[in-house]
Each structure stands twice: as C-alpha cells, then as structure tokens.
Amino acid sequence: MVQEGENRVLNRAPKAHFSDNNVYFPKLGERRGNGSFGEGVTTLNYGIRAMAISIPGFAYHKALKVRISHLFLACEVNCLMLAMDNIEMHFRFLQARKNLVAAFQSVVTERRMQRKSNTYSTKKKDMLDALIDVKDEKGETLDDEEIIDIMLMYLNAGHESSGHTTMWAAVFLQQHPEYLQIAKEEQDRIVKKRPPTQEGLNLKEIREMEYLPKVIDETLRLITFSLMVFREAKTDVNISGYTIPKGWKALVWFRSIHLDPEIYPNPKAFDPDRWNDYNAKAGTFLPFGAGSRLCPGNDLAKLEISIFLHHFLLNYKLERLNPGSKIMYLPHTRPRDNCLAIIRKKQPSQT
Template sequence: MKFSSKKCELPPGDMGWPLVGNMLFFFQSFKDGNLGSFVSYFVTRFGEGGMHKAFMFGKPSIIITKVETSRKIFMDDDNFNRGMPKYILKILGQVQVGGFTKEESKRLHRLTTPIKSDLSLSSNYFDFANEIVKKSFEKLVAMEEPIDILLAMKRPTFEVLMRILIGDGVDHDLVDVLFEETIYLIRGCHGLPFNIPGSSHNRRLKARGAMAKIYQHILDERKVMIGKNKTRGKSNILLDMMLDTQDDDEQGKGFNDEKIIAVLVSYTFAGFESVGLVAATAIMYLQKYPHFLNKAKEEQEDIVKRRTSSNEGLNFHEIKQKKYLSSVINESLRIAIAKTIFFREASTTININGYTIPKGWKFLTFSWNYHLDPHTYVRPKEFNPSRWDDLEPKPASFLPFGVGPKMCPGANLARLEVSVISSLLSSLL
C-alpha cells in the first residue's frame, strides 16, 4: 500500500439506488441465506479484479473478493479503522459515548488478554464453562417435548458469556431478560436501519435501552458491594476489571459508567450469536452423519481409557488432545460462520491494487466468499471434518473470527465452549 494524492481512480462496480444503495439486494440475499448471489453479481458483471465499488450501510464502500487483498487490508492497523456501520455502533452505545480513544482501546485490549490465553482459559474459565454446559445438557435430556437445538445451544453459551462479563452473583431474572433482549438486538441487525414504530430497527433500539438499564443496575450494585469489601482480591470478571480502572484513573484513561455499559452491550452482541450457532451446526451434522459421530466417540473413548481414575471428568488437557474434535469444530465454524461480514474504514486516502480509495470509504469482505470457495475447499457445501487432516488454508481464507490485530478477542473461548459442548454430546449420544 502507498499513499496517493492523485485524482481518485475507483474500481468498477455499482453504487445502487439513491439513499439505499445496494442494501435491498444485500438484505434479500442475506435473508435467503445466499450471500454468494450478492457477491457473484459484482464479480460476474465487473470482472474478477477482487475490488468493486458499492454503496453499503449508508457509506460508499469497496467490496473485497480476493483473499490476498483482504489480508493486506485487515493486517494494516495503521491505515484502516474497524469501520462498523454507524447504526450498529449507535445500537451498541458507542456513538453516544463518543467512541473509544486509542488509549482506551489499548487498555481494553489488555483487560481482555486472559480471554485469549490458553493458560488462562484452562485455569479461569474451563471449569465453570464445563459445569454450565453439563447442567444445561442434563435439563435437555430430561425434557419430553421437541427441542429447538439452536435456542438450546444459545442459552448455555450465553450463561458462560455472562459469567465472564458480570460474574455469577447476578439475579437470574435479570439474566433471563438480558437473554431475551439480546435475541431482539441481534435479530434487528438483519433489517434496514429505519426507526419506524414496529420496525425491527425500532425494536432493537428498545432492546439496547433495556440492556443498558439492566447493566447500569448491575453496575450500581457492584459498586456498593465493592465499597463494603475493601480487601477484595483480583477479579477475572470484565465488569470488575473495568471498574478498577475508575479507582486508578490517570489522565482520563479509566472507563466511566457509560463506556463500561457500551463495552458490556458490545461484547454481549459480539459473543452471543456465533458460539450457539456453531455448536448447533456441529450437533446437526454429527446427528445427520453417524460415521462422523462415531469417530468423535472413538476419540473420546480412547482418552477416557487413559484416565487415572474412573471418577475423573472432562478436563482442559483432554480437550486439547482431541484432534478429530478440533476438525469437527473447524468444519462447523467454516459452514456456520459463512454469513459474517468484516468491516474496515480507510483512515486516510490510500492506493491499493492500482486504485485510489478516498479517506472514509468502507471496505467489506464476506466470509462466505472464502469459506465456500471450491478452490480452497473441495465440495465446499459438504460437511467433512476429515478435510482438515491435511488442509492448510491460505491466510485469510478461513475467517471465523476475523484476521489481523482487530480479530475477535474471544476466539479461543468460543472454540473452548464448542469443544465442551461437542465432547459432552459425543458421550451422551
């Protein structure tokens, strides 16, 4: 990449209709579960150059369709910002608080480091994640009526997320309301952002307001509790860690209440949907293809035989040993996360691949375009964990959690949750 002051020479493309741009076609493709048709329109009509201009989410944009270009952009933290659409940032509360400074972003990055660390996952998070999922499975087994697998998988993964964000001492009724409102918040993101009474956007704004009130209530209660317990030890709960920054607030680097709530809503939004979806996908395909399930069970049985005691349960070390289970999870991630969109925004006018893109333009890439690419994955729409035995995808051709410095901080935690769910499932079926 290099800077350029020349007149902008944009890639070919279609800016769509006035005001709405290409969004009507995009939302219809998304609703139909066929984002490929949206991307194919640009490639078929304007060639396979890998960059196409469009008007998306209220902004002039560049759609990226080639792995090499995606990686180049998403690894460049100096010339590109996150680029999330403004209406989503508004829903998450980040517009209202004025966004986050670089110092605040760095501090938040440091606070979430334990979630990214294998050692921390094993010592701080594995036991309660395992316990939450196990109890949830016991309830499901006892049920006689039909089960909505996707909803059933979302609940335990949500409870694990809540344990990390706010701890386990929160009123269960409040957690229930947070669960319901989060579902509305996410559902609303699949519609046009027009705040009309009765619209999905209007409902998600109400959901965000309800979540903010609950988090403020929890925040106020936590402050009272902290005030009574002056000698409390170090916490691995994100809410507590952010509150600690208010005590040693130097040069305005601490998080105020509004920004803490914005972080909690944002992390709830980001961490809720995908894990439950991947877990449900794994369960669906393992039930559909018994030979894959049998291979997972054989691996589980081999590991159980090596336990020193018959009373031992699943542990973190066993999870790390499960190579075939890891392949099942990779394949589930590849298929389930095929509708994810990744955003960046040019922080300066920049020249890339011979085109000059003005400052402020969005860059979008779709995991669908890479996860279902037949050049990388043979028969890409088939579920086949064995493809991962000797598969080494090109960098950025497997994007379940993004790529580069701003990739999802909860990637390892998400894999851990799905691993626990799949391990317990294979022992039950």
C-alpha cells in the same frame, strides 16, 4: 447446560454461554431471567442486521416491539442505535437505552457496594470485577459508563455467534454418523484416561483433542457466521488488476472464500477430514475476520464450543423434527425452524 426434551436448539445453545459458570460475567448469571431472555436477544439481533423497515412482519419491526425488560438486552439496543441513520428512530430508542443502561448501572452499583463490604469474595472474579479493577498507565480506572459500554459490546459480539456455531456443529455431526462416531470416540478416550480424582473436563484435555478442532473449523468454514465485514481503503489498493481507490468502502465476502472450490474441493460438503495435515493459506480461512480487527473472542469461542460438544457427544442425542427445514442465510445461516429437535439423554448402555 443441555435441556432434555423438545428444544429449538438455536434458542438453547446461546443460553449455555450464559450459564452460572459463564466465563464473561459469572456472577451476573444469577440475574438472567426466564425463557424470554434468549428469544429477546435473538429478535433484537436480527433487528440490528435488518433493513430499517418498520412494518408488521419485518424483523426490524419485531425488534422494536421486543419488551425491553431484561438488562442483557441492552447490548442489542445499543448496537441497533448505532446501525440506524434515521434520527426519528434514534429518538425511539433513547428512552429504551436509558432504561437498559439504568438496569446495568444497578448491577455495577451493587457490585461496587458488595466489594466494599466484607461479605464479597473477589477470589472468583468475573469480567465486571476485572473492568472495575483495571487501570491505565496513569493509574486511572474506568467509570461506570465505560464499563457498561464494554459489557454491552462483548455480550452482543459473543452471544449469537457462538450459539449458531455450536448448534451447527451438533447438527452436522448428527447428519454424519461416521464423523459423529469418531468425535465421540475421542471424547470417550479422554474420559477413560482421566484420573478418578479429576472432576470434569480440564484445559489440558481440550488441548489434546485432535478431531474436535477439525469439526469446529469445518463448521466455522461451512457456516461462516459473519458472512462479510466492511473495510475502508486507507490508500489506493490494487487487487488482481482492480484498483480500490483510497477512501472507498469495501465488503469482504468471507462466505465466497470459504465456499471457493479451488480452495476447498467439494466446498458444500461437511468434511472435517479436509483439515487433516492442512494449514489454510493466509486469507483463505477467515471465520473470525482478519488484521487489526480480528475477533478477540476467537479462542474463547472455540473453547466454549469444545466444552459444549464434549458434554453433548458423551451424554446426549439430537433428533431433529424437521430435518429438511429450509436454510435462511440472513442475518446468519440457520434452519428456518431454529433447529427444532428432541434432545435425549443417553442411557449408560448407549454411551
């Protein structure tokens, strides 16, 4: 899961979510390509969120140039198209999207064929199996196009978000040895209590963790991966004496809520202890959004991050090569060097 040596942690962390044990598409893990995969996804993700300025040096231009050779990149191009108003640009992507959908299509076709054969075991189902199996109230199943769209959407939504948050949690702990110590001791206790017959971390242990969820919540607050979301007023709305007329668009700026000193004293400090016996009031902690569009991946994301940190705290040390690297805020909060760091496996005496 974690590779020793020099790494750009931000480029490595999301890949952990695409390991062969990947919870979304375990069996697609075999198809992931080489190192260019993560870079391509990231480049395209930045392009999606960038202004549509196609001049060398701009994120959007870079995104257009990414060689669309990997099927997972389909999700990014799909969304890039949605983000574009520009018809001419739209045409430039049509062919690329066709190629990508074709790549995904080959996976779906292959899976359908495998499922018909006796050699395929459906015991360990992945999301593709679930999408093939699901039926609506009339007993109708999803067709290939619908399945591919859903897979693309989930990959896009769940990839960079979990990766960035995982990286920041590791960085914050490395910057704060006092919190790292507490977090590590908790994981040590879990391992010591484990019966010798048990192999690895289980869900019960994750549920028993008390400190790690505080580290994750504090990371989610301080980083605010999605800085804002768009909404439309369905009726005239009055907020603190201001009227948002029906039909107007509103930007909900999560970051300013998460950094409001009246809600979170000393808001720029990383302090997991602020979550001791603290229940955030409605509307004050929104890393996963709110209302009917609330992120459906929120529990999954926290689970992924907890698993990563469990192994990371027990077995690895992170040494950043540019600890003073400037922070970029758009499209997502990250160090300019993508957290270039040396990751060392701890010797048994250090664990």
